[in-house]
Amino acid sequence: MNAPAIDHARLLDRLQRLGAVGRTASGALSRLALTDADREGRDLLAGWMREAGLEVRVDRIGNIFGLWPVSQVADPVMIGSHIDSVIDAGIYDGCYGVLAGLAVVEALRQAGAAPARPIAVAAFTNEEGVRFQPDMMGSLVHAGGLDIDAALAAVDSDGCVLGEELARIGYAGDLAPGAIRPHCYLELHIEQGPVLEAAGLAIGAVDSLQGISWQRVTIEGAANHAGTTPIAARRDAGLAAARVIAHLRDRVAGANAGTLATVGSLRFEPDAINVIPSRAVFTVDLRDPEEERLQAAEDSLARFLEGLAESEGVTVATERLARFQPVRFDPALVGLVAAAAGRRGLGHRRMTSGAGHDAQMIARIAPAAMIFVPSRGGISHNPAEFTAPADLAAGADVLLDVVAELIEA
């Protein structure tokens, strides 16, 4: 075959075109999973897959696979990510990996490659988890980590059932989840953090992914009058929540050991200026690349909450929303990524992923690795999300090189 080459201009053009789908009246991008906007994005992607000569298959959770079948019976090299978005999103998160996967297949076909294995380009359903929980749902179902019927029964805050929404938008496929078993899995993604930009590097060979612990904490105190209740008589749920937030920050800042702690969501009840909060409900997001440290952070939080119940006269309940152990990606695949970047003369480093990705689910059933490209300012989940065209092109080139090697085996 000829030397395969990515059509960079087409890749960039498709990113813009897919990014134009799901704009609100104010121009914000919100292509939440299983909305009409998601259907429109899926239709666009499936059309491009068919134009590229791929066979489009959809499984029962709505995962889309663009298959390049070959005569040999073999598990495919899978390249994937997602095309659903958060609210007021950027255009790169997820879409870049799916469209680059498609560009890789197009480059290989254009060059007359004769793969020894099939290639599957995957777009997994509901990676973001904004509308339906858990996040990374499609890849989790694909990896056998979540029962398909449980996933289809998920309900959003308006009472819509996931399975019904999937059927409504025409993406309730009949392929059994996990039927397309990957030989190995690669995911190209924007970093969504500041590491590569700060280091002036083009490529991250992602060798691990942080463990994630999500909890919802509910603190119950007693509502009372702000002007007549002595400090000693208060059972202030809002104060207790504030103590938790400050404690989490002080602990992770003091340890300086790679643990991250975030309280992103918080509500008070009754939420009135002159009433002591009777209830505070907030989320805790803990992450660490090391399982032991993640557990230690969880244990420390649990002990702090116990002490708080005592000292502030409140009751505390916690609910686990998500828990994923840290993932070690396949060293051989990571090595291929680093070597490919080196051959292209691209500055690169091994690194951890701070965010969750479909790759962490697929890593349960196949060797997997990820490739990161820089995010300007480390910004993601935001309209300001941006990766320079040259960096987008370089990442797709590295993905192409690695896939070209893998399909020879």
Place this chain on the structure above:
Amino acid sequence: MNAPAIDHARLLDRLQRLGAVGRTASGALSRLALTDADREGRDLLAGWMREAGLEVRVDRIGNIFGLWPVSQVADPVMIGSHIDSVIDAGIYDGCYGVLAGLAVVEALRQAGAAPARPIAVAAFTNEEGVRFQPDMMGSLVHAGGLDIDAALAAVDSDGCVLGEELARIGYAGDLAPGAIRPHCYLELHIEQGPVLEAAGLAIGAVDSLQGISWQRVTIEGAANHAGTTPIAARRDAGLAAARVIAHLRDRVAGANAGTLATVGSLRFEPDAINVIPSRAVFTVDLRDPEEERLQAAEDSLARFLEGLAESEGVTVATERLARFQPVRFDPALVGLVAAAAGRRGLGHRRMTSGAGHDAQMIARIAPAAMIFVPSRGGISHNPAEFTAPADLAAGADVLLDVVAELIEA
């Protein structure tokens, strides 16, 4: 005349009947100012006033006055409070003072009293300030502290204009605000705090009222990914808000000097589990019976916020929502209250009011005082708000005795 005596049973019955107005489907009492429920409550009160032979006058802010005119030209003794409620309220706050005032007039008329001055029973508009701000609005307008046109232009969170709502419920009167100038003012109220119950006393002769400082604080940081943003790179508006809440508590608990600090309302944006809050908006309620200490608390907060902007990389803006200096009630009136309680053999003490009341506004234009009765558990602004019938009766008796003295002068 005969010895006047309060009809306790009728007073208690009316408290229950007025408390039945404004119940939601779930049974909760929410009679917010200028709602249909408020109209229904006003109609009930005005009907009772007319039955008692009083002349009902309504001013431009909707304050209702039940007047017992006498032949002498003189400023009236005014007895007042309010009948609007908070959300999910108790039945005593405000209503008790208005209905007891009416019961006093009825007792005096029944006994054939011939007052040397008129008596006015007042129900002031929007004391609670839940739907329209500021609170204590009707009495503030009456005292000349708020321009009537500014008050009528207040807008609620649904965009409804106060003046239009007042006209809609039929209580946009034509009496000029402040036209009925009180000779002196008395307000009987539940304590809404634990002091009297804890001391085993029936009557509080309220000689002062705490100063109140309300601010809204807006902290702006930067939204970013919870999993990829190093601690040192964060500008976490939620953490900054938590630091403020903890600081306020630590300062007032440490000083133990009578200052109260409460953060009752707090919102994060974007309020998502895996996004560092870009914005936190919260309220600060500071109270102290001493103006100097209240100012010191405000100054301390301002300095803390400045330091926080520096240490957390956030920007901070504050907005003053309300500010009232501490009030000293009229010593002669307070003395009459204490003496009347003593003559009735009721345990009593002088005390400060922790909550704001219409009396603090009327104190700007006339000698004023308040009478407190115990609140079980110190609870108020809550369905569990309760004062024992014997205590309600005793408070009304003391009010009657004081008014009977005042109308002789």
